[in-house]
Amino acid sequence: MKGIVYNIQRMSTKDGPGLRTTVFLKGCPLHCPWCSNPESQSFKPQLMVFTNLCVACGACAAVCPNDAVEQDENGKYNRDLAKCTNCGECARVCPSKAREMSGEYMTVEEVMKVVDSDSLFYSNSDGGVTFGGGEPTAAGDFLLELMDASIRRGYHICLDTCGVCSHEMFARVLPRVDMFLFDCKHMDPEEHKRLTGRDNRIILENLATALDSKKDVHIRIPLMPGINDTEKNIAAMAEFLHAHGKHEVDVLPCHTFGLSKYGALKLPAPTMVPYKPEELAVALERFAKHNLKVEIIK
Numbered sequence: 001m002k003g004i005v006y007n008i009q010r011m012s013t014k015d016g017p018g019l020r021t022t023v024f025l026k027g028c029p030l031h032c033p034w035c036s037n038p039e040s041q042s043f044k045p046q047l048m049v050f051t052n053l054c055v056a057c058g059a060c061a062a063v064c065p066n067d068a069v070e071q072d073e074n075g076k077y078n079r080d081l082a083k084c085t086n087c088g089e090c091a092r093v094c095p096s097k098a099r100e101m102s103g104e105y106m107t108v109e110e111v112m113k114v115v116d117s118d119s120l121f122y123s124n125s126d127g128g129v130t131f132g133g134g135e136p137t138a139a140g141d142f143l144l145e146l147m148d149a150s151i152r153r154g155y156h157i158c159l160d161t162c163g164v165c166s167h168e169m170f171a172r173v174l175p176r177v178d179m180f181l182f183d184c185k186h187m188d189p190e191e192h193k194r195l196t197g198r199d200n201r202i203i204l205e206n207l208a209t210a211l212d213s214k215k216d217v218h219i220r221i222p223l224m225p226g227i228n229d230t231e232k233n234i235a236a237m238a239e240f241l242h243a244h245g246k247h248e249v250d251v252l253p254c255h256t257f258g259l260s261k262y263g264a265l266k267l268p269a270p271t272m273v274p275y276k277p278e279e280l281a282v283a284l285e286r287f288a289k290h291n292l293k294v295e296i297i298k
C-alpha cells in the first residue's frame with residue numbers, strides 16, 4: 001500500500017511532547033483561506049516553482065514534454081497551469097531548487113524507515129511520531145497502517161487533525177492515538193462552510209468523541225483577526241469545550257509564513273493581516289473571560 005507524503009520532518013518540537021518525527025500526508029477535504037501549507041490541500045503531487053531561486057538556465061524548458069514552461073516578465077521560468085501535468089521532469093533537472101515537486105507516493109515501510117532512524121531520540125525525550133497533513137485521516141487505511149507499524153514499535157502517537165472524517169474512520173483511529181492535536185476553527189456551521197467549504201457538524205461530533213474518550217486532547221485554534229476571534233465565537237467554543245470537560249486551548253495566531261508557497265503554486269495569496277500585539281492581547285482576553293486558559297503556539 002502507498003500513500004502520498006509531502007514532508008517528513010525530523011526532530012520536531014512543536015507537534016507533541018518530546019522530540020518527534022512528523023509525517024505530513026497530502027490532501028485535505030477543507031480549504032481554509034489562512035492555510036500556511038497550501039501544497040497540503042491537493043491529493044496529488046504538485047510542482048512548486050520558486051521563481052526567486054531561478055537562474056534562468058532554461059533546463060526546465062528543454063525537458064518539459066508539454067511545452068508548459070513559460071518565462072515571466074522578469075525572465076524567470078514559471079509554468080503554464082493549463083498545460084502543466086505536474087509530471088516533475090523539470091524539477092529533476094533544475095540546478096537551483098527553484099522547481100520542486102510536493103508529494104511523493106511512499107509505502108508504509110519507506111515512511112517507517114525514516115521514522116525509525118530517530119527512535120533513540122523518542123525514548124530519550126518521551127517523544128514519538130506525529131501524523132499531520134493536510135488532513136491525515138483522509139489517507140484512510142494508509143494512516144491506519146502507519147499507526148499500527150508505530151504501535152508495534154512502541155512509539156507514542158500524536159494525530160494532528162481537523163476532525164473531518166466519517167464516524168467510522170474516527171472510531172478506527174481513536175484507539176490507536178495517544179494524543180490528539182485537534183483543530184477548532186469556527187463554531188458556526190454556516191460560517192465554517194463559507195470559510196472552509198464544509199460545515200462543522202461531523203468535526204464537532206468527532207471532537208466530542210475524542211474529548212469524552214478521556215484521551216489526551218490538545219485543542220488548537222488558528223486565530224484569525226475578525227474571523228474566529230469574535231466574542232460570539234469564543235463564547236461558543238468555551239461553552240462546547242466546557243461541556244466536555246476541557247478548559248485549556250492552544251492558540252496559533254495568524255501569520256504569513258506560507259505566503260511564498262501560494263506564489264509557487266500560482267494560487268491567490270490570503271489577504272489576512274497578522275495581529276498587532278495590542279490586538280492579540282484583546283483577542284486573548286476573550287478566552288480568559290470565558291474561562292479558557294490559553295497557551296500561545298508560534
Ligand code: SF4
Pocket residue numbers: 047063064065066067068069079083084085086087088089090091
Ligand atoms: S511538471 Fe512536467 S509538465 Fe509541468 S512544467 Fe514541469 S516538466 Fe512541464
Ligand code: SF4
Pocket residue numbers: 053054055056057058059060061077090093094095096097098099
Ligand atoms: S531549470 Fe530551474 S533554474 Fe533553470 S530556468 Fe528552470 S526554474 Fe530556472
